[in-house]
Amino acid sequence: MAEFFRINADNPQERLLNQVVNILRKGGLIIYPTDTVYGVGCDLMNQNALKKLIRFKGLKPNKMNLSFICYDLSDITNYVKHIETPTFRLLKKALPGPFTFIMQASNSVPKLVDSKKKEVGIRVPDHNIPRELVNLLGNPIVTTSLKMDDDIQEYPTDPELIYEEYGHLVDAVIDGGYGNIHLSTVINLVGGDFDVVRQGLGEIEDYL
Template identity: 40%
Template sequence: MMLKLYPKNNPPQRIKEVVDILNDGGVIIYPTGTTYAFGCHALKERAVERICKIRQIDPATHPLSVICYDMSSISEYAQISNAAYKVMKRNLPGKFTFIIPGKRVLPKIFRSRKTGEIGIRMPESDIVRDILQALDAPLMTVSLPADSYDDIAYITDPGLIEETFGSQVDLVIDGGIGCLGETTIVDCHDDEFNIIRQGEGILQ
């Protein structure tokens, strides 16, 4: 199933179609503003497990990431020090993933790693923000497997994405041709703010 969404001003009914699937524990593929990604309701543990299985991710070794609507929502699901809050407030929304400790309100699968850290994102995409606002919960997210395809069209063109992954998910959102941009990953352990992957985001 594919649903067309535009960069701005999407009808509320179309957003509701996406949210209904997420609330039912469904898995979607959607444009994040950098790459296309798998996504699900982050509080639906079986949906999170399903994405991990699709992407062959071991949550015990791979930090899981969530996308939140705003700083208030981030503080609900992650433990943010004063210093981290200031840095995140300056740089979000933006093309960043901040690695910080998650809270127990998240499903148990997010605590599979002994450190208990999760990735936190807040993209600039209006499509994502509309979905998050209507969902009133974070999205668990992981990018499509870019290294598995020689032709980048298979992970940037919605039609080819649907052809390749459509049978594994409940909905593919057509948000136009995507790109291969990566977020900048910032490890906030002990408020050192180490950049462990330099992507498109320039830390301020």
């Protein structure tokens, strides 16, 4: 079973965060809170962990939409192509926040994830735990939302129940308090337009 960590969302304990980071560096999968639903993720730089994450979701590598959790805007520029000034201004206003921005991937991304994906979703959640994990790890966490069985529509919010359900499938579960039931708002920025692909918790109109 996975290790279970109770981490304070307001002031995350660095000792516990470092223990989780060590699990990530060894290729482990972790379940963790965000400003939206609980997510499952792994170290972007670990190919074996990426394969485990894809198996966890039951998808083929080319079918999985890749999203990264970054610490801040300076992180993002390493993984996407040139960001136009209007886009940069939008990102600066809206992040950290409950948004996933789809952008054109830089040339380094396909090599990292062994895929021909030309687009990537970028997340900078307004939540201390995932951002501090990324900060200590030194590179992004590949992330996807945690979902119960297909016939159950609601997302799990109780970390102890999440542990019972998924603890045998991952290496660590972080209890950072109850999760949200709403996903992030997904906005496609490829081509320079602001196209809302999925309306979630974030209201992008507040930042335009």
